[in-house]
Amino acid sequence: MELLDRLASNLEGLREQSLIRTRRTVETPCGPRVTVDGRELLAFCSNDYLGLAAHPAITAALREGTELYGAGSGASHLISGHSRAHAALEERLADFVGPHLVDARALYFCTGYMANLAVLTALAAGDRNTEIFSEALNHASLIDGARLARTPVKVYPHAGVEALDELLGTSHASNKIVVTDSVFSMDGNLAPLPELLALCEKHGAWLVVDDAHGFGTLGENGRGALEHFDLHSPYLVYMGTLGKAAGVGGAFVAAHATVIETLVQRARPYIFTTAAPPALAHALLTSLDIIGGGEGRERRTHLAGLVAQWHDGLRLQGWTALPSQTAIQPVVIGANEATMDAAAALYERGIWVGGIRPPTVPADSARLRVTLSAGHTAAEVARLVDSINEVNAHMERSRDGT
Numbered sequence: 001m002e003l004l005d006r007l008a009s010n011l012e013g014l015r016e017q018s019l020i021r022t023r024r025t026v027e028t029p030c031g032p033r034v035t036v037d038g039r040e041l042l043a044f045c046s047n048d049y050l051g052l053a054a055h056p057a058i059t060a061a062l063r064e065g066t067e068l069y070g071a072g073s074g075a076s077h078l079i080s081g082h083s084r085a086h087a088a089l090e091e092r093l094a095d096f097v098g099p100h101l102v103d104a105r106a107l108y109f110c111t112g113y114m115a116n117l118a119v120l121t122a123l124a125a126g127d128r129n130t131e132i133f134s135e136a137l138n139h140a141s142l143i144d145g146a147r148l149a150r151t152p153v154k155v156y157p158h159a160g161v162e163a164l165d166e167l168l169g170t171s172h173a174s175n176k177i178v179v180t181d182s183v184f185s186m187d188g189n190l191a192p193l194p195e196l197l198a199l200c201e202k203h204g205a206w207l208v209v210d211d212a213h214g215f216g217t218l219g220e221n222g223r224g225a226l227e228h229f230d231l232h233s234p235y236l237v238y239m240g241t242l243g244k245a246a247g248v249g250g251a252f253v254a255a256h257a258t259v260i261e262t263l264v265q266r267a268r269p270y271i272f273t274t275a276a277p278p279a280l281a282h283a284l285l286t287s288l289d290i291i292g293g294g295e296g297r298e299r300r301t302h303l304a305g306l307v308a309q310w311h312d313g314l315r316l317q318g319w320t321a322l323p324s325q326t327a328i329q330p331v332v333i334g335a336n337e338a339t340m341d342a343a344a345a346l347y348e349r350g351i352w353v354g355g356i357r358p359p360t361v362p363a364d365s366a367r368l369r370v371t372l373s374a375g376h377t378a379a380e381v382a383r384l385v386d387s388i389n390e391v392n393a394h395m396e397r398s399r400d401g402t
């Protein structure tokens, strides 16, 4: 059939550019050691930065949640799917990040992707004269949210504080929204949030912060980028995900109560979808206890030690380890094929690291995205570092024909 032939030919085009993506089926819980096709691998590719995804206290809370609330919510939040567990989680989240906001409320979403679509579409819908200012390296969900907002979007350069100042200064929009990742998901570096917030306050703009990779890992108490930078402002709209460092699933937006009520009333990705299973919200209460308590602090300290060990041990030629201080530690190789060859060589050695290619990253900047977790031991990170050094030396020798 002609329609199928066209799709097949598109897929062939992806294959020719080494852009076909494949899924591996994992047979064990998410953790540093996983089994794939009956083989045990050391995994450095999940976003389970604190090693909580299979934490016994959290899985026990999840079981308890299903006993208390059953398996599914049965309806959207505004019909009958909003349970006591969702409400309790939202109250806890508002208390957790509230000190950085003014008159804070929080709203739980099924995913971070949906939360980002919700924030940008709902904030933009409030005013026809809206302009969105989006960081060049923002996550796909923010890019899609800005598109769905059907309002002019200006992309400012990565960390381009001066360029943003100029764009905001020349904008005539009455409703300005600046949106940025806090920790860039494919680079691991931090956005200059204090400078961005100062600009937003100067120009009367919202600052939407996507802290998908900071919540739980940054800040003394794991409260994320707002705590790390000690930010306080009514202009902040904060999105944190709960399926990464928090180890469970979903996401939340925290902001001034009026912003949150606007989301409840206007945000289609909140209104027109079945509420997440209440048991997830119940389990997340235990995640928050761990993140905010002594165990969370110990896990963050251990993770920081692993990051230092990684940087100390690397001996790379031709490849570039980015200067990230977070759990995301990319090694830029450049070409798609070489990146996938490096990932395959590591896999042969029993080490699973993701190869990231365009469009997730800009052309010619394909990379290994190494992620470290508090669940890893120093010995496991030593094995990773040795393996990457070996694969790099071997591939560089082959490239040079020596």
Ligand SMILES: Cc1ncc(COP(=O)(O)O)c(C=O)c1O
Pocket (backbone or CB within 6 Å): 110, 111, 112, 113, 114, 116, 139, 141, 181, 185, 210, 212, 213, 241, 242, 243, 250, 251
């Ligand atoms: C920066 C960023 N924002 C948002 C998301 C989406 O979150 P979720 O996986 O909960 O949909 C992700 C990753 O998935 C991300 O890396």
